[in-house]
Amino acid sequence: MALARWTLRLRVRYGETDRMGRAYYARYFDWFTDGRTELIRRLGLSYRRLEDEGVFLPVLEAACRYLRPVDYDDELELDVELVRLTPTRMDFVYRLRAAGSAQVVAEGETRHAFIDTRGRPINLRKARPEVWAQLEGLQLEVPVEAGRPGGGDDGR
Numbered sequence: 716m717a718l719a720r721w722t723l724r725l726r727v728r729y730g731e732t733d734r735m736g737r738a739y740y741a742r743y744f745d746w747f748t749d750g751r752t753e754l755i756r757r758l759g760l761s762y763r764r765l766e767d768e769g770v771f772l773p774v775l776e777a778a779c780r781y782l783r784p785v786d787y788d789d790e791l792e793l794d795v796e797l798v799r800l801t802p803t804r805m806d807f808v809y810r811l812r813a814a815g816s817a818q819v820v821a822e823g824e825t826r827h828a829f830i831d832t833r834g835r836p837i838n839l840r841k842a843r844p845e846v847w848a849q850l851e852g853l854q855l856e857v858p859v860e861a862g863r864p865g866g867g868d869d870g871r
Contacts, residue, residue: 717796721754727789738785747809750795772827779823790814802840804828
């Protein structure tokens with residue numbers, strides 16, 4: 716069961732395609748980042764705030780399964796779910812669908828650790844109890860919204 720969920724609506728831009736007109740494989744990870752950072756923002760936090768407080772969330776693992784190709788100008792919906800939250804980690808899953816459809820075109824996962832400014836793992840509950848309190852016990856479902864968060868930047 717997801718602790719938090721959000722759906723990002725997007726359209727494949729020309730610069731996100733390869734020479735064949737298909738979405739370039741690495742762009743899926745950019746879309747995952749857009750969705751994840753916006754979900755965290757919707758939870759009342761942001762990467763900027765976390766980083767300002769000395770908490771960073773590097774990616775430990777990332778995977779994507781490409782099920783169907785997507786092309787320039789295709790409209791898509793990215794379902795993002797926070798599926799695991801511990802004092803040391805956050806895990807997300809992603810489902811990319813054709814807009815308005817249940818047809819899944821890609822699925823992915825990312826696993827993140829909480830680290831400090833020196834790159835050392837931290838226990839968020841102990842290191843930043845106020846941030847942990849904000850995340851603990853989440854049950855949030857955020858509706859679909861059109862467009863890219865922050866104009867398609869890194870979600871800060």
